[in-house]
Amino acid sequence: MPENPTAAQDHAEQDHAEPNHAEPNPTNELSTHGVGPWPGGEEEWPQDAHFDPELLRDGDTRNVIDRYRYWRMDAIVADLDQHRHPFHAAIENWQHDMNIGSIVRSANAFAADTVHIVGRRRWNKRGAMVTDRYQHVLNHPDVADLVAWARAHDLPIIAVDNVPGSVSIETFDWPERCILLFGQEGPGMSVEALAAADAVVEITQYGSTRSLNASAAAAVAMHSWVLQWGRR
Structure with missing residues (x-):
């Protein structure tokens, strides 16, 4: 496993998986596809x-x-909760991986x-483009904690890595309920994570x-799962 000099400090802040709740106030994220005020003024709201x-x-x-234009943020999260897919995504974070935001x-x-x-509690949210406010995020101090959570929820762990003995994604039958596990950029997946994978x-x-x-x-792995199990 890659060295993690700040692990003690990060882990002290969190003993168990802890949710990252969506913020209740309207977000300020900007987009090139925005819309103006509701036409007709307040009388037409x-x-x-x-x-x-x-x-x-x-x-x-x-x-x-x-579909979600003009909706409150908490209303969007509540609506998403009605039709989220039953797969989860997990990413190791021992060296403050810049990819985590994009994965979110x-x-x-x-x-x-x-x-x-999995690992450091703090992560770079820039790549998330504020989508973390709409997405449930849990932190686990180590692989063992993730595995315990997965077993408690009866979710197999499917690691995505090009190592000897791996199965081609084109022929793999994804479980409908599972956790897709990814290593971090550079060092790749830790030995502990690979050993824990089903x-x-x-x-x-x-x-x-x-x-x-x-x-x-x-993104490729998630789309592969969606091709087999996603809503049509």
Whole structure:
């Protein structure tokens, strides 16, 4: 396992998996696909409880699909909770991996149930583009804690790595309920994580590079799961 000089400090802040709840206030994230104030003024505002008066008044520039325009953030999270997919994504974080934010964003795009961050509690959220506010995120201090959580919830762990004995992703039958586990950029997946996996899946490559970027691999694997089990 890669060295983790700040593990003691990070782990002291968290003894068990702890959720990262969505913030209740309207977000300030910006998008090139925003909309202006609701046409017609306040007299024409919809009265449904999930609409946010501030967004109706000022416009909605958030990076959300059209269905959620002008919705309150907590209303979006509640609606997502009604149709999240039953797969989870987990990523090791021993060296403050910059890819974690992008993986959270992909997990949101594919409606993953939860993202599990294993190792350091702090992670770079820039790549998430604020999608972490809509996505359930749990922190685990180490692989053993993730494994215990997975076993308690009857979820097999499927590691994604190109190691000897791995199964090609093109022929793999994904369990409907499972945790997709990814190593961090550079060192790759830890020995402990590979040992804990119920299966290891490899993304077939055709060029000269030995491995894909961690966030790219995560997106490919999530989409592979969706092709087999996703809502139509």
